[in-house]
Amino acid sequence: MPRHQIKFNRRNLFARDENTCQYCGRKFHTKDLSLDHVIPRSRGGSNTWENIVCACLRCNVHKGGRTPDEAHMHLVRRPAKPSRHPMLHIKLSDTRYASWKHFVNAAYWDVELT
Numbered sequence: 001m002p003r004h005q006i007k008f009n010r011r012n013l014f015a016r017d018e019n020t021c022q023y024c025g026r027k028f029h030t031k032d033l034s035l036d037h038v039i040p041r042s043r044g045g046s047n048t049w050e051n052i053v054c055a056c057l058r059c060n061v062h063k064g065g066r067t068p069d070e071a072h073m074h075l076v077r078r079p080a081k082p083s084r085h086p087m088l089h090i091k092l093s094d095t096r097y098a099s100w101k102h103f104v105n106a107a108y109w110d111v112e113l114t
Contacts, residue, residue: 006081006082006084008047008048008049010035012082013035013049013052013053013054014030014033014054016049016082017053017054017077017079019033019054020054020076021033021054021055021056021059021076022036022053022054022055022075022076022077022079023036023053023055023056023059023062023063023068023073023074023075023076024056024058024059025076026056028056032056032057033054033055033056033057034054034055034056034057034060035052035053035054035055036052036053036054036055036059036060036063037051037052038051038052038053038067038068038075038079039051039067040065040066040067042065043065043067048081049079049080049081049082050079050080050081051079052079053075053079059073
């Protein structure tokens, strides 16, 4: 499988974080989530995979323009650029595509199928 650059966009960020607020750990519909800069832009935070997480509106307002430490909040998972397309994980978790999981994983890891 050819390796593609994973686009940095809202949809992929929501997929990476599995529509889960990275502060309280609860799942939400995308309309009830926002994107939060871990290090606020006002303090030099950038728009990167490593600095943006999904946050519910309540947690995002509570954190405000502070860092998680200053707001006494902890991240569920440290944000990182995904190694594979986040939507692929969502599709493979669907039971309709379970039979493909072995082939996709083998192609991703460059493993020879036996």
